Amino acid sequence: MKRKVNVWITGLTSFFTDVSSEMVYPIISLYIKALGGGAVALGFVEGFAESTASLLKVFSGALSDKLGKRKPLAISGYSFSALGKFLFYLARTWPVVLVGRVVDRFGKGVRTAPRDALIAESVGKSRRGGAFGLHRALDTAGAVIGIIIAYLVISRFHLHAGDPSLWIPVFKKLILVSLAPALLGIIILFLAVETGAGSLARKFRLSFAGLETRLRWVLAIVLLFTLGNSSNQFILLRAAEPDLGFSPARVILLYLFYNIFYMLVSYPAGRLSDRIGRKPLLVAGYFFYSMAYFIIALRPGWIWLAMGIYGFYSGASEGVMKALVSELAPAEKRATLLGLLATLEGIGLLPASLVAGLLWGAFGPSAPFLFGGAAALLSGLLFTWKVSGAKGNVVS
Numbered sequence: 186m187k188r189k190v191n192v193w194i195t196g197l198t199s200f201f202t203d204v205s206s207e208m209v210y211p212i213i214s215l216y217i218k219a220l221g222g223g224a225v226a227l228g229f230v231e232g233f234a235e236s237t238a239s240l241l242k243v244f245s246g247a248l249s250d251k252l253g254k255r256k257p258l259a260i261s262g263y264s265f266s267a268l269g270k271f272l273f274y275l276a277r278t279w280p281v282v283l284v285g286r287v288v289d290r291f292g293k294g295v296r297t298a299p300r301d302a303l304i305a306e307s308v309g310k311s312r313r314g315g316a317f318g319l320h321r322a323l324d325t326a327g328a329v330i331g332i333i334i335a336y337l338v339i340s341r342f343h344l345h346a347g348d349p350s351l352w353i354p355v356f357k358k359l360i361l362v363s364l365a366p367a368l369l370g371i372i373i374l375f376l377a378v379e380t381g382a383g384s385l386a387r388k389f390r391l392s393f394a395g396l397e398t399r400l401r402w403v404l405a406i407v408l409l410f411t412l413g414n415s416s417n418q419f420i421l422l423r424a425a426e427p428d429l430g431f432s433p434a435r436v437i438l439l440y441l442f443y444n445i446f447y448m449l450v451s452y453p454a455g456r457l458s459d460r461i462g463r464k465p466l467l468v469a470g471y472f473f474y475s476m477a478y479f480i481i482a483l484r485p486g487w488i489w490l491a492m493g494i495y496g497f498y499s500g501a502s503e504g505v506m507k508a509l510v511s512e513l514a515p516a517e518k519r520a521t522l523l524g525l526l527a528t529l530e531g532i533g534l535l536p537a538s539l540v541a542g543l544l545w546g547a548f549g550p551s552a553p554f555l556f557g558g559a560a561a562l563l564s565g566l567l568f569t570w571k572v573s574g575a576k577g578n579v580v581s
Contacts, residue, residue, distance in 0.1 A: 191307040192316045194377045195259075195300055196323035201370035202263060203324050206289075207331030208363040209270060211440040212339070212356050213282070214418040215425065215433055219352045222279035224422060228542025230279070231416035232535035234286035239294055239531025246298030246524025250517060253381040255303040260374050262296020265289070267367040274360045294531075298524030305511040305519060306380035311459060313511055317504035318455015325448035325500075331366075332441040335359060340434040352433060400513040400522070402571045404529055406564050407506070410471065411533030413560020415541035415553055420495075423481060423550050424488055439492055446496025454501045455508065463509040464572060470502030471565030478558035482551040 217227050249258050269289025276282045301317075308316045342355045417440075424431040424439050431439065458466045477495040480487050507523065514522035541553035 188307040188378050188380055191303055191377050191380065192319060193323075194373060195304055196320045198263065198370045198374040199320060199324035200327035201366040201373065202266065203327030204331040204334070205270065205363040205365075205367035205370070206266070207328040207440075207444070208335045208338075208366075209273060209360055211332060211335055211421060211437045212352075212359065212433065213286075214422040215352060215436065216273070216276075216356050217279045217282055218422075218425075219356065220276065220279040220282065222282075224419075224545045225542040226279055227418055227422060228415070228538040228540075228545075230283045230286055231418055232538030232542075234283065234290045235416070235531045235534035235538070239290070239528045239534070241291060241294030242297050242527035242531065243521060243524040245295045246302070246520035246522070246527075249299040249302060249381065249520040249524075254379065255299040255306075255381045255520070256374070256377050256379045258299040259296045259303065259377075260371060262292045262294070262300075263367075263371045263374060265292025265295060267364060267371065268292070270360060270363055270367060274357055274364075290531075294527075297527045298520045301507055301511070301523040301527075302520035303377065303380050305507075305523070307378075310512060313508040314455040314457075314459040314463070314505060315452065316455070317508045317511075318452040318458075321451035321455070321500070321504040322448055325444055325451055327366075328444045329441060329448055331363070332437055332444060334362075336434055336437045336441065338362075339437055397513055399572055400510065402567075403506075403509065403513070404525065406567050406572070407526065408529045408533060409567070410561055410564035411530055412537055413557040414474075414533065415537040415557060416534065419538075419541050419545070419553055420481060420488075420492070423485065423554075426550055429485060429488065439488065442489060443492040443496045443499075446493050447499040450497055450500025451504055455504045458505045458508065463505050464568070466501045466505045467509070468565050468568050470498045470505075471561050471568060473498035473501065475558045475561035475565065478554045478561065482554035482558060485551070 213230075214227050217223075217230060222230070245258055245262070249255055266289045269285045269287075269292060272285030272288055273282060276285060304316055304320055305313055338359050339355065421436050421440060423429070424436050425433075454466050473494050477491040477498065480491040480494070506526065510522055510526045511519055537557075540556065544552035544556060
């Protein structure tokens with residue numbers, strides 16, 4: 186019974202961390218632009234930061250399994266993320282934003298697998314979808330609050346789509362305020378109950394060939410999808426392009442709209458996956474993503490609709506995928522394989538974001554969204570074909 190509180194503790198930690206992160210995240214593309222960068226710089230910052238830090242996730246998971254501890258690595262990871270935001274505040278040129286994003290994502294790389302293992306080990310198998318769904322819902326509720334705060338701050342200063350350099354002082358104030366909830370989230374995590382064995386595990390070597398066939402296909406499809414899944418910052422940058430002309434405040438509102446759908450769908454989707462299996466939710470998620478990206482590419486004026494659909498994708502997929510992998514993974518490798526999932530989800534962001542920036546520059550802003558939509562469609566079809574289970578579900 187004591188362990189069940191971990192779902193709420195990790196959820197509240199993620200809530201306050203996301204209040205902090207999402208006060209900053211919606212303005213990153215605009216901050217880079219104000220500091221002299223463009224679409225290619227954005228692609229490099231987002232791709233390099235996400236991919237390099239994602240390499241840590243599998244090693245952090247393996248270290249957590251080796252040490253038999255979840256909590257210390259999770260706490261240290263959230264601490265690095267707070268440090269990364271402080272570096273954003275110090276930035277005078279966009280390469281310093283890159284350093285801040287690397288440190289921030291380094292923290293995410295360290296904390297993700299141990300935290301997810303902590304959640305998985307705190308509830309029974311039949312309730313893991315709901316547990317991860319609740320965690321994602323609390324995480325995204327924090328995002329909604331953070332985005333609202335960002336919107337209120339930005340709208341108060343009446344920033345317009347004029348000289349971007351005038352945005353910098355306001356952005357810095359917002360980043361400084363964001364540090365408070367980040368520190369509160371770290372403090373709350375100290376209350377979690379350790380679920381690791383507390384002793385060193387026997388040394389093992391992760392063998393991709395030794396994994397269950399369904400899990401191998403799941404991880405391969407995740408990697409394929411990620412190669413077309415460029416940073417969300419490209420959507421926000423697209424909204425600020427002259428043909429749509431969103432002001433910084435409207436860009437933040439657009440991102441808020443997405444997160445509201447994400448928040449509302451996450452917990453019901455997780456609980457539904459406990460009842461009907463993971464596969465229907467995950468396949469639907471890939472098709473929702475594809476639909477959203479094709480709308481942005483072909484009907485950019487419908488970007489509000491696209492962001493609502495995109496929120497359905499995130500809510501229907503992210504927690505459910507973690508629940509699936511935690512069930513298919515051997516118990517002694519659970520954190521390692523959750524880390525591998527996070528690594529595969531992140532490692533493709535470097536080529537995906539770099540390709541998105543290059544496609545944008547060469548063929549216009551529709552090109553990266555056409556590419557991403559096609560990759561998601563193919564991933565959904567492969568998941569339907571290759572990943573099977575009882576009654577047609579991955580996990581019945």
